[in-house]
Amino acid sequence: EVHLLESGGGLVQPGGSLRLSCAASGFTFTTYAMTWVRQAPGKGLEWVSLLYSGGSSTFYADSVKGRFTISRDDSKNTLYLQMNSLRVEDTAVYYCAKEGYDSTGYAYIDYWGQGTLVTVSS
Amino acid sequence: DIQMTQSPSSVSAYVGDRVTITCRASRGIRNYLVWFQQQPGKAPKSLIYAASSLQSGVPSRFSGSGSGTDFTLTISSLQPEDFATYYCQQYDAYPWTFGQGTKVEIK
Numbered sequence: 385e386v387h388l389l390e391s392g393g394g395l396v397q398p399g400g401s402l403r404l405s406c407a408a409s410g411f412t413f414t415t416y417a418m419t420w421v422r423q424a425p426g427k428g429l430e431w432v433s434l435l436y437s438g439g440s441s442t443f444y445a446d447s448v449k450g451r452f453t454i455s456r457d458d459s460k461n462t463l464y465l466q467m468n469s470l471r472v473e474d475t476a477v478y479y480c481a482k483e484g485y486d487s488t489g490y491a492y493i494d495y496w497g498q499g500t501l502v503t504v505s506s
Numbered sequence: 507d508i509q510m511t512q513s514p515s516s517v518s519a520y521v522g523d524r525v526t527i528t529c530r531a532s533r534g535i536r537n538y539l540v541w542f543q544q545q546p547g548k549a550p551k552s553l554i555y556a557a558s559s560l561q562s563g564v565p566s567r568f569s570g571s572g573s574g575t576d577f578t579l580t581i582s583s584l585q586p587e588d589f590a591t592y593y594c595q596q597y598d599a600y601p602w603t604f605g606q607g608t609k610v611e612i613k
Binding site: 421428429430431434443444445446479484486487488490491492493494495496497498499 | 507538540542544549550551552555556559561593595597598600601602603604605606607
């Protein structure tokens with residue numbers, strides 16, 4: 385059974401930094417791309433970043449580009465999101481998600497973690 | 507960026523009703539669309555991928571259709587556990603984008 389457990393959320397001041405972690409189990413972590421998606425309080429879902437297996441390719445939403453860095457440690461089955469220069473508008477629940485592959489080889493989200501709350505406030 | 511627009515924003519229905527939600531992309535995305543369900547206070551759950559393929563473990567009362575710019579999610583007979591918010595998301599091009607959500611409420 386796929387299990388994704390996020391950690392590292394909390395309260396941080398504007399301009400500060402935080403690193404989120406996502407511990408994965410129940411599948412061959414090295415094989416799959418992984419994604420971060422966030423949800424501001426009372427709002428919809430916003431895709432943040434994706435990292436393909438082997439760390440070969442990364443993609444970011446414009447809203448976080450240059451401030452956030454996605455990475456993975458395959459030896460620990462763990463995904464990370466380093467968040468720098470945090471803004472009030474980055475306040476959200478951050479979800480880690482595993483990618484599946486459809487019949488054409490395109491990656492899509494198939495499993496989600498429970499999320500970790502990041503609050504940016506002074 | 508590709509904009510995803512869902513309609514309606516909310517729908518009220520009875521248990522047993524057939525419910526249809528529409529998702530429109532601002533440009534063609536072939537069939538690279540997924541549907542998610544989010545129950546209150548919970549993480550999203552994947553329902554449909556590639557516009558019409560049922561994710562493993564998802565009940566067969568959920569179905570998806572469409573290609574190009576217009577897509578639908580249908581719940582054939584609404585069950586109490588189906589009252590939730592539903593999102594579509596395109597994975598044809600980065601940045602991936604979501605619809606704004608459709609809330610299915612009890613009538």
